[in-house]
Amino acid sequence: MAPLGNKSEAYEEAMVSVTEKRPISTVVIIIAMQAEALPVVNKFQLTEEPNSLFPEGVPWIRYHGTYKDLYINLIWPGKDSVLGVDSIGTISASLVTYASIQALHPDLIINAGTAGGFKAKGASIGDVFIASDCAFHDRRIPIPVFDLYGVGMRKAFETINLVQELHLKVGKLSTGDSLDMTPHDESSITANDASVKDMEGAAVAYVADLLKVPTIFIKAVTDIVDGAKPTAEEFLQNLASVTAVLDQAVEQVIDFINGKCLSEL
Structure with missing residues (x-):
């Protein structure tokens, strides 16, 4: 008889295989800002759910359809x-x-939003990137192994066919809780080899990896971090126009996903 641990591992592998071959059904899209979320809500004619699945008192809003x-x-x-x-x-x-994840048990998560881009990595205003990897740049723990934990590098779900079909750029995503970039952050972002930076992606990636839910990251560039303009000024200047680009990209990704299995992405 095989050891219980081996049997459990084999069972998990079999379940993953079944999931990857079953058409995607339930998708959760996580978007941080209302200005980014509402165009997507309108695009897919989603309805706000008044009876929240979430704990009482939290401000989180769910739209569905x-x-x-x-x-x-x-x-x-x-x-x-x-x-x-x-x-x-x-x-x-x-x-x-x-x-x-606990309430909806999605087959796939999409984290969509705007981001800063780096011209040194080929980013321009309005570019849309699919993240290949996510990491943090502001969790500095200068102790062996803890330093790697702080960076928290996670691979995003690989979508070779989607990227080729939609002609989207691919790059690494670096996440921190500040809009600006300190010299320490810049050094970490360079070490992360990031093409774009945001304030949510690596956190979503950590939880999704923990609970084994495939996740795609769609990031549209509002500002050039290594450019001449102040980040906050350029972000606000381009938010509306780039949100429209993001909205279109999310629609294209959803249309591509429809009717496909995870293994076909």
């Missing part, structure tokens, strides 16, 4: 209850990712 053969859930972390601004950053992203 059926599009072609997919059941789409869009989760927006909502507004901060004290300051009234979007609940951006890694804490909200990790919490809503965990809660969404």
Whole structure:
């Protein structure tokens, strides 16, 4: 008789194989900002759910609906209850990712949003990147092995066919809880070999990896981090136009996913 551990491992591998060959059904889209989320909500004619699946008191908003053969859930972390601004950053992203997986059991997660890009890595305003890897750049722990934990590198779900079909750029994503970039952050981002930086992706990747849910990261460039303009100014200047680009990219990805298995992506 095979040891229990081996049997369990073989069972898990068999379940993964079955999942990868079954058409994708339930998709969760996680978007940090209302300005980024609402165009997608309107595009797929999603409805806000008044009876939340989430704990009482949290500001998280769920929109849902059926599009072609997919059941789409869009989760927006909502507004901060004290300051009234979007609940951006890694804490909200990790919490809503965990809660969404527990409540909705998605076949696939899509983390979509705007991001800063690096001209040194070929990024321009309005470019859309699919992240190949996600890592943190502001968790500095200068102790052996803990330093690697701080970086927290995770591979995104590989989508070779999707990238080729939609002609999207591919690059590594670096995540931190600050919009600006300190010299320490810049050094870490360079070490992460990142093409784009955001404030949520690696947190989503950590939770999704922990709970074994395939995740795609779609990031549209609003500002050039290593450019001449101040980041905040350029971000606000381009947010509306780049959000429209992001909206289109999400639609193309959803259309590509429809009717396919994970192994076909």
